[in-house]
Amino acid sequence: MAEQAVLVDMVKRDPNEINTDVQANFEDVLAEPDGTHSFDCIWKFSYVCFSGGKDCCYKLLSTLFGLCIALLWGCEFAIITFEMVWCYTPMLKAYTISMGLQQKFFSVCINCCLAPVCQTCGLFFSNINVKNG
Secondary structure, eight states: OOOOOOOOOSSOSOTTOTTGGGOOOHHHHOOOOTTOOOOHHHHHHHHHHHHHHHHHHHHHHHHHHHHHHHHHHHHHHHHHHHHIIIIIHHHHHHHHHHHHHHHHHHHHHIIIIIHHHHHHHHHHHHTOOOOOO
């Protein structure tokens, strides 16, 4: 099987938008209500400090731990895939086959034992006439 070249989008890094709930921009975290404002220079420097601190901390943490955690998650999903392919799917197929046999056995028992009783009761109660008046 031919190997596919790995293409990683370096611009849009969340193409499936799975982390849209993790937005932590300055405007999403800090906001001054109308009538209560700090000095403009404080607000601007707060933005710079918040954004710079967040970016530096994220880059430091992703540099220190990102590769190890990516490897960990890669192994985790490899294990899950292995279990699905080699354990759960064959087990589910065997169970489905076995339960199909059980279903046929149960159906025969119902048709032989319970169906005549139900038909008899149906015939018995179908001859009841109710007259008002």
